[in-house]
Amino acid sequence: MSEVMQASFPVMEGGIGPLYPVVDDVRWIARLLPLGVKTVQLRIKDPAHPELEAQIIDAIRLGREHNAQVFINDYWQLALRHGAYGVHLGQEDLDIADLDALRQANIRLGVSTRTAAELQRGLALAPSYVAIGHIFPTPTKDMPTSPQGVAQLKAHLGTVAGRYPTVAIGGIDLTNVADVWQTGVSCVAVVRAVTAAADLEQALAAFADKLVR
Numbered sequence: 001m002s003e004v005m006q007a008s009f010p011v012m013e014g015g016i017g018p019l020y021p022v023v024d025d026v027r028w029i030a031r032l033l034p035l036g037v038k039t040v041q042l043r044i045k046d047p048a049h050p051e052l053e054a055q056i057i058d059a060i061r062l063g064r065e066h067n068a069q070v071f072i073n074d075y076w077q078l079a080l081r082h083g084a085y086g087v088h089l090g091q092e093d094l095d096i097a098d099l100d101a102l103r104q105a106n107i108r109l110g111v112s113t114r115t116a117a118e119l120q121r122g123l124a125l126a127p128s129y130v131a132i133g134h135i136f137p138t139p140t141k142d143m144p145t146s147p148q149g150v151a152q153l154k155a156h157l158g159t160v161a162g163r164y165p166t167v168a169i170g171g172i173d174l175t176n177v178a179d180v181w182q183t184g185v186s187c188v189a190v191v192r193a194v195t196a197a198a199d200l201e202q203a204l205a206a207f208a209d210k211l212v213r
């Protein structure tokens with residue numbers, strides 16, 4: 001199917017946010033879901049990770065057990081094979097993924113975007129959500145582009161115009177999340193703000209206090 005005549009990817013029945021932890025080990029998911037986190041992503045960047053498939057299987061199972069929305073980053077074939085709730089794909093991933101197979105399997109799709117052109121490409125896929133990043137500098141991932149900042153995020157949200165849930169990612173923590181949230185973005189995705197928190201429950205509670213509308 002061409003990218004100009006797309007069927008939509010499924011809507012996320014439970015909504016998306018407001019906090020979306022992105023973690024590199026299923027053990028984080030096992031800790032986060034009992035604490036009430038409803039959307040989470042397993043992002044293991046090493047394709048040779050010895051437990052890759054086992055962790056994906058566990059993450060999907062935990063999502064089912066907790067009625068949570070677990071996205072698998074990058075490994076769309078494993079997500080398909082094991083019936084994942086959702087997959088998250090970046091622009092380079094979209095070049096190679098079998099989007100029709102994902103649609104047929106009713107898997108939710110989240111897409112990353114860094115520029116206006118990438119946003120248009122993402123929206124044309126009628127995804128389950130569209131991510132916009134990176135908002136602030138981050139050491140978590142090497143970025144080919146500069147941080148977009150809150151004003152640019154707001155401009156991108158204008159382009160989306162409420163058609164799809166939106167996710168802001170990159171350098172977001174408790175000190176700057178209020179500025180991000182006031183843009184009207186649907187959800188905030190974080191890595192370090194959760195995985196490097198001294199007290200996980202306290203960090204989740206602090207985000208919950210700030211992410212109210």
Ligand SMILES: Cc1ncc(COP(=O)(O)OP(=O)(O)O)c(N)n1
Nearest residue numbers: 073088089090091112131167169189
């Ligand atoms: C919610 C969310 N947004 C963006 C990304 C980045 O995806 P991608 O550009 O494919 O980069 P990698 O995460 O694969 O390194 C994401 N994972 N999640």
Ligand SMILES: Cc1nc(C(=O)O)sc1CCOP(=O)(O)O
Nearest residue numbers: 133134138140170171190191192
């Ligand atoms: C995985 C990822 N994707 C990004 C994007 O902009 O697409 S930024 C990012 C890492 C975000 O990590 P932290 O919350 O620790 O800054």
Ligand SMILES: [Mg+2]
Nearest residue numbers: 074089090093
């Ligand atoms: Mg990717």
